[in-house]
Amino acid sequence: xxxxxxxxxxxxxxxxxxxxxxxxxxxxxxxxxxxxxxxxxxxxxxxxxxxxxxxxxxxxxxxxxxxxxxxxxxxxxxxxxxxxxxxxxxxxxxxxxxxxxxxxxxxxxxxxxxxxxxxxxxxxxxxxxxxxxxxxxxxxxxxxxxxxxxxxxxxxxxxxxxxxxxxxxxxxxxxxxxxxxxxxxxxxxxxxxxxxxxxxxxxxxxxxxxxxxxxxxxxxxxxxxxxxxxxxxxxxxxxxxxxxxxxxxxxx
Amino acid sequence: xxxxxxxxxxxxxxxxxxxxxxxxxxxxxxxxxxxxxxxxxxxxxxxxxxxxxxxxxxxxxxxxxxxxxxxxxxxxxxxxxxxxxxxxxxxxxxxxxxxxxxxxxxxxxxxxxxxxxxxxxxxxxxxxxxxxxxxxxxxxxxxxxxxxxxxxxxxxxxxxxxxxxxxxxxxxxxxxxxxxxxxxxxxxxxxxxxxxxxxxxxxxxxxxxxxxxxxxxxxxxxxxxxxxxxxxxxxxxxxxxxxxxxxxxxxxxxxxxxxxxxxxxxxxxxxxxxxxxxxxxxxxxxxxxxxxxxxxxxxxxxxxxxxxxxxxxxxxxxxxxxxxxxxxxxxxxxxxxxxxxxxxxxxxxxxxxxxxxxxxxxxxxxxxxxxxxxxxxxxxxxxxxxxxxxxxxxxxxxxxxxxxxxxxxxxxxxxxxxxxxxxxxxxxxxxxxxxxxxxxxxxxxxxxxxxxxxxxxxxxxxxxxxxxxxxxxxxxxxxxxxxxxxxxxxxxxxxxxxxxxxxxxxxxxxxxxxxxxxxxxxxxxxxxxxxxxxxxxxxxxxxxxxxxx
Numbered sequence: 001x002x003x004x005x006x007x008x009x010x011x012x013x014x015x016x017x018x019x020x021x022x023x024x025x026x027x028x029x030x031x032x033x034x035x036x037x038x039x040x041x042x043x044x045x046x047x048x049x050x051x052x053x054x055x056x057x058x059x060x061x062x063x064x065x066x067x068x069x070x071x072x073x074x075x076x077x078x079x080x081x082x083x084x085x086x087x088x089x090x091x092x093x094x095x096x097x098x099x100x101x102x103x104x105x106x107x108x109x110x111x112x113x114x115x116x117x118x119x120x121x122x123x124x125x126x127x128x129x130x131x132x133x134x135x136x137x138x139x140x141x142x143x144x145x146x147x148x149x150x151x152x153x154x155x156x157x158x159x160x161x162x163x164x165x166x167x168x169x170x171x172x173x174x175x176x177x178x179x180x181x182x183x184x185x186x187x188x189x190x191x192x193x194x195x196x197x198x199x200x201x202x203x204x205x206x207x208x209x210x211x212x213x214x215x216x217x218x219x220x221x222x223x224x225x226x227x228x229x230x231x232x233x234x235x236x237x238x239x240x241x242x243x244x245x246x247x248x249x250x251x252x
Numbered sequence: 253x254x255x256x257x258x259x260x261x262x263x264x265x266x267x268x269x270x271x272x273x274x275x276x277x278x279x280x281x282x283x284x285x286x287x288x289x290x291x292x293x294x295x296x297x298x299x300x301x302x303x304x305x306x307x308x309x310x311x312x313x314x315x316x317x318x319x320x321x322x323x324x325x326x327x328x329x330x331x332x333x334x335x336x337x338x339x340x341x342x343x344x345x346x347x348x349x350x351x352x353x354x355x356x357x358x359x360x361x362x363x364x365x366x367x368x369x370x371x372x373x374x375x376x377x378x379x380x381x382x383x384x385x386x387x388x389x390x391x392x393x394x395x396x397x398x399x400x401x402x403x404x405x406x407x408x409x410x411x412x413x414x415x416x417x418x419x420x421x422x423x424x425x426x427x428x429x430x431x432x433x434x435x436x437x438x439x440x441x442x443x444x445x446x447x448x449x450x451x452x453x454x455x456x457x458x459x460x461x462x463x464x465x466x467x468x469x470x471x472x473x474x475x476x477x478x479x480x481x482x483x484x485x486x487x488x489x490x491x492x493x494x495x496x497x498x499x500x501x502x503x504x505x506x507x508x509x510x511x512x513x514x515x516x517x518x519x520x521x522x523x524x525x526x527x528x529x530x531x532x533x534x535x536x537x538x539x540x541x542x543x544x545x546x547x548x549x550x551x552x553x554x555x556x557x558x559x560x561x562x563x564x565x566x567x568x569x570x571x572x573x574x575x576x577x578x579x580x581x582x583x584x585x586x587x588x589x590x591x592x593x594x595x596x597x598x599x600x601x602x603x604x605x606x607x608x609x610x611x612x613x614x615x616x617x618x619x620x621x622x623x624x625x626x627x628x629x630x631x632x633x634x635x636x637x638x639x640x641x642x643x644x645x646x647x648x649x650x651x652x653x654x655x656x657x658x659x660x661x662x663x664x665x666x667x668x669x670x671x672x673x674x675x676x677x678x679x680x681x682x683x684x685x686x687x688x689x690x691x692x693x694x695x696x697x698x699x700x701x702x703x704x705x706x707x708x709x710x711x712x713x714x715x716x717x718x719x720x721x722x723x724x725x726x727x728x729x730x731x732x733x734x735x736x737x738x739x740x741x742x743x744x745x746x747x748x749x750x751x752x753x754x755x756x757x758x759x760x761x762x763x764x765x766x767x768x769x770x771x772x773x774x775x776x777x778x779x780x781x782x783x784x785x786x787x788x789x790x791x792x793x794x795x796x797x798x799x800x801x
Contacts, residue, residue: 012297014713014797018548021471021506029505030369030799032298032711191423192389192408193259199384232697 001115003046003055005080006105007039007062009071010125023223026125028092035071038120040078042180044187045150046118047079054152055115057081061108063101065089069203076198077190083201084108088208088215095126100208100215102134107211109139114175116157121146121179132179142172148183258406258424263289265603266430268391268405268443270294271303272367272589273575274436275374276317276596277603282381284604290383291428292375293407295390295772297793299375300368302438302772304467304553304801305589306499306511308332308482309365312627313593318377327373328363330503333480335359338537340488345537354658356634357585359482364501364509366800367589388793394443394571395427401569401613402447404429410791416719431612432603436574436596439554440774442788444577451568459676460579461558461639463496464775466529466747467511467801468706472545477506484586486647489531493690494518495642498532499586500541507800510542513586515557516677516779517643520687521741526552527692530700534693542699550701550709551798552747552773557583560629560636561670566620570613572599578623582631584638584658591628598622634661640671681781684739703749710748710771711797714790720767721790722750722776729784730763738781745779747771771796 011017012032020027035043049055060075061084062068072083086104088096109117122129136143144150148167149160152174160169162181190198208215236242246252265281267274270292281290296302311328314321321328335358338345350358375385386407393406409425412418435444439462448454479502486497495515502508512529533542556562556579563580566573575592582588602619606612623629637657641650657666695702714721724730734740735753740763742751748771752764772795777787 012711012797014297014711016709016711030366032301032797032799034297186421188421189410189423191410192386192426195386195389196261196384 001055002057002059002112003049004105004109004112004114004117005039005042005046005058005060005075006101006117006119006131007043007060007071007075008036008120008123009033009062009064009068010036010123013037013124019224019226023225025093025221025224033067035074036120036123036125038122038124038180038182040187041182041184042118042120043075043078043080044185045180047188048185049152050079059084059112059114061086061105063088063096063104063208065092065094067092072203073195073198074190076201076203077195078188079194081201083203085203085205086208086211087205096215097217097219098128098130098134099218100213101131102138103213104208104211105131105135106138107213116152116175117177119177119179121181132177136177139177142174142176143179144170144172144176145179146181147178148181150178150184258427260427260429263291263428263430264607265290265432265434266405266428267292267434267436269436269438269441270296270299270375270385270387271371271436271438271575271592272313272374273577273592273596274434275371275378276313276593277434277436277574277600278378278383278385279317279374279381280597280600281604282378282383284600286382288604288607292378292383292385293389293391293405293428294385294387295789295792296387296795297797298372298387299385300372301387301797302795303368303371304465304551304798305367306467306501306509306586307365307367307589308359308362308501308587309367309370310362310585310587310590313590313597317593317597324377325373327369328365330364330480332359332362332364332482334478334482336481336483338483338485340485340535340537342488343536345485345535352655354655354662356658356662364480364482364503366503368798368801390789390792391443392425392789394433394446395429397570397613399569402433402571403613404433405443408792412718412791414717414719419717431607432616433571434574434599435571435577437577439556439576439579440777440787441577444573445777447568447571447573448564451565453564453566453568453573455565457564458558458561458673460556460562460564461673462516462677462778463513463555463557464516464525464552464745464747464773465511465513465555466526466552467509467550468547469549469800470508470510470542470545470547471506472508472542474506476541477508478502479504488535489528490514492646493520493523495647496528500538507548508541508545510538513555515642516554516745516775517675517680519680519682520690521681521684521738521781522687522689522744524690524692524744526703526744526747530695531693533699539699547701547706547709549799549801550706551796551801552771552775554774554778556581556588557639558673559583559639560632562673563623563632566623567615567617569615572602572616572619574599580628580632582635584635584654591631594626594628595623598626598628634658637666637668637671640673641668643673644671677778678781678783681738681741681779683737703747704769707748707769707771712748712769712771712795713797714768714770714794716768718791720765721788722765722767722770723786723788725784725786727763729782731761733782734780735761742776742780742785745775747773747775751776
């Protein structure tokens with residue numbers, strides 16, 4: 001079985017996100033980028049499937065700017081076998097919308113015929129939480145979202161999902177689209193020897209046009225704003241003072 | 253897991269640190285012989301992530317290395333258009349005219365750059381030439397051969413538990429062996445420190461001297477922005493408490509670098525370099541510029557200031573120290589990047605000549621001769637007395653006499669010979685009881701910020717489960733000696749709030765090390781009066797994530 005793992009290049013989780021002057025979006029100039037953390041979990045799960053003998057080949061795929069090559073190299077260093085980069089934008093500020101990404105992934109699925117797609121439940125940059133679901137709709141495959149446990153058993157998979165207030169286990173038919181949540185696993189480090197080896201693993205470069213998919217945005221960003229700064233706190237000396245201050249603030 | 257589990261790989265030259273020195277060496281080696289195997293290891297999560305420098309760049313180093321840097325798109329976008337120097341008082345300033353300045357102080361032909369971005373570009377150049385560059389890989393150990401020479405480094409060890417034992421995701425890393433190992437870790441590099449001690453390379457030299465540089469990037473009102481403007485100040489708020497001064501550089505995109513340097517030979521352990529920087533921004537001249545603007549990044553890094561007389565021996569069997577692992581900053585010019593690049597080039601040339609005749613693992617004395625006798629030595633020798641004069645006589649007399657000395661040195665002689673620095677910065681610290689406590693104003697959250705808020709703008713992160721990379725020789729000493737004697741100055745000299753003395757009700761004070769906050773400036777390793785803190789590298793990829801610093 002082949003495993004397809006879509007990975008996205010996003011702003012690094014350590015970076016303090018800053019809105020561009022004028023509010024037209026997030027400033028990505030001079031900013032450290034790395035693999036979407038949920039996608040790292042998906043890559044790790046794919047490697048574990050391969051190590052358990054349930055998968056033969058792991059293909060990482062990324063849609064975006066040319067620099068997403070680095071993200072794919074990370075996936076290869078972790079243990080993916082080969083990678084496909086679909087260049088769909090020149091400007092690092094261009095975010096390809098979920099539907100276009102899903103259509104491109106559908107085209108890759110048609111070519112590669114994987115037995116399962118493992119992807120992050122959402123990207124930490126735009127939090128859309130949509131690509132996996134849209135891909136399931138386009139392919140007509142079963143979908144299992146927010147997975148915190150995955151067991152493949154022949155033609156089906158048992159997936160434990162993180163739902164409000166608890167866990168839900170569902171059985172889906174394979175092939176399936178599984179979107180992964182935080183607690184599924186802890187991704188491994190990309191070790192130096194594996195990073196060296198990853199430089200020699202195949203990375204195919206394509207364009208969105210190669211698949212005949214239109215990537216022009218359908219959504220219009222009206223504005224982007226930073227959260228309001230919190231007002232400074234004060235230390236109160238007594239319960240009475242606290243009650244008084246709360247009354248002043250209209251909180252009680 | 254023991255060291256024997258590590259894979260080993262052989263290179264011609266192994267380079268620790270992707271700064272201007274290390275990357276220049278890598279580029280030069282491949283220019284000389286494209287068949288050489290060259291690897292550069294960088295502890296930052298990406299090249300540039302740990303680079304912090306002013307910076308007004310004198311392009312002479314780059315010019316010598318990559319003459320067509322302009323065509324190749326080097327990010328030197330902002331030529332210096334004006335250059336101002338002020339003496340600050342608390343409420344006003346006096347502009348010092350340019351004419352008495354020695355010619356070497358002129359910034360004409362220099363560029364305001366982000367050294368982080370210059371290094372990112374240099375890494376691309378190096379990779380195009382076939383250099384292997386691995387960011388996120390810290391060099392944590394040196395590997396010695398049977399004769400005690402350096403034959404390589406260990407890099408890429410991950411996943412240790414807090415007690416130092418391998419955790420579940422442990423990766424032992426690799427041994428990278430080279431015919432020569434170049435240490436270009438920057439100021440107070442942890443491996444360079446080991447090599448200097450092991451081979452006694454500082455013998456007969458003056459002690460190295462340091463400063464702490466803190467820097468913020470501001471986005472300011474476009475009406476106040478003047479691309480290419482360079483301003484330096486001295487005087488307030490440090491006054492007589494410490495040497496140092498500020499810089500304000502207007503780069504592109506309405507951004508301004510605002511920085512403050514405090515010489516680490518200050519005596520008063522109550523001095524709080526970070527708060528001096530924050531206070532400085534409230535000077536009317538600076539406040540006016542920054543008001544309405546936004547601070548977008550913060551960072552700090554130690555600077556080498558010892559200059560010519562403090563450069564240790566730079567070579568030992570199998571290893572060479574480059575750039576600020578030696579200490580090549582020209583203090584009055586506030587520049588070192590050009591020398592870092594020239595040193596990388598010189599080391600590469602010496603290694604190339606040696607490898608060509610099948611030498612390896614010996615001392616690259618030709619490199620050291622080139623540094624001392626060539627352009628770097630000339631640059632540093634002229635200004636060798638400025639720093640010791642400042643330490644000895646204070647700012648104003650040393651400005652006058654230092655200026656005179658730079659003039660006469662330009663003409664080829666000095667009235668002062670070569671002055672000594674004397675004590676190390678750690679030994680310069682005096683007892684707290686001899687000095688007044690300094691009362692610093694509370695940051696207002698608009699122009700000035702509390703330390704922990706600012707540290708979040710260094711975007712630093714460390715895997716919490718690993719051992720602390722700030723090691724104490726004696727873990728009782730901070731409370732038993734430093735606290736009563738010096739008021740434990742680590743609480744103040746650290747620009748990232750790593751060190752705390754916590755006194756809870758009724759219990760004895762405790763010394764707490766929040767190593768997760770560390771921005772890798774190395775000041776603690778330098779300034780601790782008891783010399784009890786050893787900075788070693790945490791796992792690769794940790795530390796600050798600087799943007800265009």
